[in-house]
Amino acid sequence: xxxxSLNFAFFLPVIFILYWLVNKQSLRVQNILLLxxxxxxxxxxxxxxxxxxxxxxxxxYFTGIKMSEAKSIKSKKGWFWLxxxxxxxFLGVFKYYNFFAxxxxxxxxxxxxxxxxxTINVILPVGISFxxxxxxxxxxDIYKDRIKPERNFIDYSLFVSFFPLLVAGPIERATHxxxxxxxKRHFDYVKAIDGLRQILWGLFKxxxxxxxxxxxxxxxxxxxxxxxxxxxxLGALLFTFQIxxxxxxxxxxxxxxxxxxxxxxxxxxxxxxxxxxxAEFWRRxxxxxxxxFKDYLYIPLGGSKGGLWMRVRNTFIIFLVSGFWHGANWTFxxxxxxxxxxxxxxxxxxxxxxxxxxxAKGRLLPSARELFDIVLTFSLTVLAWIFFRSASVGQxxxxxxxxxxxxxxxxxxxxxxxxxxxxIILFMIIEWIGREGKYAIENIGMKWTPVLRWSFYSFIxxxxxxxxxxxxSDFIYFQF
Amino acid sequence: MKRFALRxxxxxxxxxxxxxxxxLIFGIFMPASLAKNFDDFGGLGFTRxxxxxxxxxxxxxxxxxxxxxxxxxYDPRIxxxxxxxxxxxxxxxxxxxxxxxxxxxxxxxxxPKFVIIDIYPILFGVDGLExxxxxxxxxxxxxxxxxxxFEMNNIRLYNSLIFGAFNNTFHLKKQKKTEIKGDTxxxxxxxxSYERFKFKKVRFTQKINISALQLGAFKKTLAELxxxxxxxxxxxxxxxxxxxxxxxxxxxxxxxxxxxxxYYNFNKVLNLPDSMYYDDSHLNQFGVNVYNAKLIDTLKxxxxxxxxxxxxxxxxxxxxxxSNNK
Numbered sequence: 001x002x003x004x005s006l007n008f009a010f011f012l013p014v015i016f017i018l019y020w021l022v023n024k025q026s027l028r029v030q031n032i033l034l035l036x037x038x039x040x041x042x043x044x045x046x047x048x049x050x051x052x053x054x055x056x057x058x059x060x061y062f063t064g065i066k067m068s069e070a071k072s073i074k075s076k077k078g079w080f081w082l083x084x085x086x087x088x089x090f091l092g093v094f095k096y097y098n099f100f101a102x103x104x105x106x107x108x109x110x111x112x113x114x115x116x117x118x119t120i121n122v123i124l125p126v127g128i129s130f131x132x133x134x135x136x137x138x139x140x141d142i143y144k145d146r147i148k149p150e151r152n153f154i155d156y157s158l159f160v161s162f163f164p165l166l167v168a169g170p171i172e173r174a175t176h177x178x179x180x181x182x183x184k185r186h187f188d189y190v191k192a193i194d195g196l197r198q199i200l201w202g203l204f205k206x207x208x209x210x211x212x213x214x215x216x217x218x219x220x221x222x223x224x225x226x227x228x229x230x231x232x233x234l235g236a237l238l239f240t241f242q243i244x245x246x247x248x249x250x251x252x253x254x255x256x257x258x259x260x261x262x263x264x265x266x267x268x269x270x271x272x273x274x275x276x277x278x279a280e281f282w283r284r285x286x287x288x289x290x291x292x293f294k295d296y297l298y299i300p301l302g303g304s305k306g307g308l309w310m311r312v313r314n315t316f317i318i319f320l321v322s323g324f325w326h327g328a329n330w331t332f333x334x335x336x337x338x339x340x341x342x343x344x345x346x347x348x349x350x351x352x353x354x355x356x357x358x359x360a361k362g363r364l365l366p367s368a369r370e371l372f373d374i375v376l377t378f379s380l381t382v383l384a385w386i387f388f389r390s391a392s393v394g395q396x397x398x399x400x401x402x403x404x405x406x407x408x409x410x411x412x413x414x415x416x417x418x419x420x421x422x423x424i425i426l427f428m429i430i431e432w433i434g435r436e437g438k439y440a441i442e443n444i445g446m447k448w449t450p451v452l453r454w455s456f457y458s459f460i461x462x463x464x465x466x467x468x469x470x471x472x473s474d475f476i477y478f479q480f
Numbered sequence: 481m482k483r484f485a486l487r488x489x490x491x492x493x494x495x496x497x498x499x500x501x502x503x504l505i506f507g508i509f510m511p512a513s514l515a516k517n518f519d520d521f522g523g524l525g526f527t528r529x530x531x532x533x534x535x536x537x538x539x540x541x542x543x544x545x546x547x548x549x550x551x552x553x554y555d556p557r558i559x560x561x562x563x564x565x566x567x568x569x570x571x572x573x574x575x576x577x578x579x580x581x582x583x584x585x586x587x588x589x590x591x592p593k594f595v596i597i598d599i600y601p602i603l604f605g606v607d608g609l610e611x612x613x614x615x616x617x618x619x620x621x622x623x624x625x626x627x628x629x630f631e632m633n634n635i636r637l638y639n640s641l642i643f644g645a646f647n648n649t650f651h652l653k654k655q656k657k658t659e660i661k662g663d664t665x666x667x668x669x670x671x672x673s674y675e676r677f678k679f680k681k682v683r684f685t686q687k688i689n690i691s692a693l694q695l696g697a698f699k700k701t702l703a704e705l706x707x708x709x710x711x712x713x714x715x716x717x718x719x720x721x722x723x724x725x726x727x728x729x730x731x732x733x734x735x736x737x738x739x740x741x742x743y744y745n746f747n748k749v750l751n752l753p754d755s756m757y758y759d760d761s762h763l764n765q766f767g768v769n770v771y772n773a774k775l776i777d778t779l780k781x782x783x784x785x786x787x788x789x790x791x792x793x794x795x796x797x798x799x800x801x802x803s804n805n806k
Contacts (some may be wrong), residue, residue, distance in 0.1 A: 020481060187481050193484070419515075454491060455498060458494065465639065466518060468635060
């Protein structure tokens with residue numbers, strides 16, 4: 001069930017009404033309802049993988065309890081590694097087996113050894129990377145004695161499977177979400193309205209901006225050898241907007257939906273394309289994953305404490321792993337490596353925390369220096385996205401090679417209709433105006449009259465109705 | 481919670497009014513290029529006029545249903561010379577879903593003795609959206625078309641329905657002049673064109689896919705005709721060789737349709753030059769003259785038109801070929 005489908009438009013109101021109706025009964029009933037809804041939501045994709053989700057939940061639930069009850073460090077370690085190995089094992093089989101098998105065959109092929117390794121035809125279970133990371137953060141936190149294990153199976157299952165975040169995050173932490181699940185929720189008018197507003201904005205980003213950009217980005221990337229340099233630049237730019245609006249749109253809908261149910265999820269995006277350097281970009285892009293890698297990989301590796309070499313090594317490790325997390329393809333690994341290279345000057349010169357505030361805070365326009373930094377960072381990001389989007393590393397190099405030709409200054413051969421380009425520009429203006437909020441339209445219109453404010457929201461609805469891409473598409477991050 | 485529910489209901493009403501007004505503004509004042517999901521063709525290929533005529537006529541020998549191949553491919557004047565009155569219910573990109581709707585709607589009124597179902601197989605694989613919008617923007621707005629639109633579930637249809645409902649009620653806008661240059665409407669639903677094929681569209685080879693939904697609608701139409709004892713034939717009017725040969729599974733398609741009734745594929749019967757087409761998909765008047773003569777001849781020989789009308793004897797192809805040489 002997609003967030004941008006009619007099914008979800010029926011599902012959410014039904015769950016919302018039932019959820020607040022049973023609120024008077026008990027918290028337990030409310031959580032059971034949410035769990036059933038979450039499992040139903042997940043089984044709409046493929047009910048067979050529901051068993052995998054339930055197995056993963058059971059595994060982490062029991063290993064969490066066993067770790068806390070372990071009488072020796074060795075036993076605790078044993079349960080911990082059991083959970084980690086099985087969780088990563090599932091991820092490895094479903095997501096990476098074919099990649100490793102093919103890479104081995106290719107590698108030995110270079111040395112003249114022709115191997116026959118059979119690949120398996122597997123469908124990647126939706127959300128496996130996300131719920132595996134949920135579970136891993138939980139067992140790691142218990143192993144490190146940061147949290148106590150959750151003994152209520154319903155509550156724990158809900159933490160793993162809560163439907164707004166189940167298939168594409170935000171990747172939650174037990175310390176943040178579990179206490180909310182265990183606490184009685186009260187309906188809050190302001191939060192519910194805010195949730196609806198964020199859902200509206202997320203929907204606009206997905207179905208208007210991302211899906212319209214996707215149409216042309218797909219066309220250009222799928223036939224990149226037929227397109228001129230300027231078309232390829234346009235394709236890369238369109239993909240840059242597509243991936244941002246697709247994923248942050250999904251996150252907005254997820255966060256807004258959870259807020260309607262009285263639950264606050266972690267923020268996932270904070271206007272990353274207005275970043276002034278790559279370090280700031282990574283503090284603002286897919287925040288829940290970046291912070292996961294920081295807390296569970298970068299810091300355990302030593303973080304930035306061990307001198308320059310350690311910082312450089314650890315930075316490369318987390319970016320390469322982050323790239324690999326996205327998918328079993330060298331394009332993602334190179335994308336991660338490129339980002340590591342881009343961030344390296346700020347790691348070496350320790351300037352990676354120089355842009356912690358919001359750009360041009362309190363001002364309408366950025367300074368010339370800020371604008372230059374934003375454009376430079378954005379350009380580097382676009383360059384990296386070419387690798388992320390390309391089907392192979394070869395294609396990415398072909399695209400980059402074709403961009404820097406005389407064709408670069410010719411009119412693109414394919415382009416969305418002007419009205420769509422105008423809407424993208426309008427969208428970026430709204431994002432800029434609203435960059436001090438949690439999402440762009442959080443605070444826009446708060447001082448206006450209700451009629452004007454409602455007209456603004458209705459205008460967004462009109463844009464959705466008039467300009468949404470009707471062929472529809474999955475969210476990009478479902479494949480991860 | 482009550483406050484939330486009340487405010488939400490109020491907002492839904494407000495947004496609905498806002499949305500409707502915007503659709504009306506778009507429909508009346510804005511150029512079509514500004515709206516992506518709002519098509520107000522006003523009926524391409526004279527659909528509105530054809531449907532108005534269909535509502536007035538009572539009783540014909542033959543009706544023809546199908547896509548633009550139908551309304552550009554069967555000239556009532558040629559059939560009339562043979563003693564047959566025909567009415568053409570073709571519409572742009574008409575898929576079997578719309579064919580079923582039109583047969584259900586007009587057969588009672590037109591009381592045909594015989595139906596020629598012109599198929600363009602590629603339209604058995606489409607969602608039927610373009611044709612549905614064409615019908616709505618031609619003024620067709622009834623319970624069945626609304627029901628069909630909801631089943632098809634697409635925002636473009638909903639936008640067209642909103643504008644169509646207001647336009648039909650308040651006559652907000654005159655019919656757009658969207659007809660193609662050189663086209664002339666001929667009473668009986670036919671669109672005549674003497675334009676000749678000027679440039680060749682690049683065609684990539686592709687397989688014709690048949691959607692279960694469209695095939696199901698097609699079979700229901702056949703069953704409906706059978707239940708009313710109306711004879712029918714399934715026909716594939718000729719289109720350019722480049723277009724026809726771009727489909728890789730033509731034989732498979734022929735086999736399928738032959739299993740559904742008496743079927744003629746005139747792409748395999750006639751070998752018309754490009755000069756008899758007005759584009760790579762449609763016959764021009766020169767091609768129609770030849771094709772219609774051959775069709776009538778074939779029907780006479782096969783005897784399927786027995787008891788439909790008092791026909792002239794078969795074998796008068798020469799007259800039409802002579803007129804094409806002028």
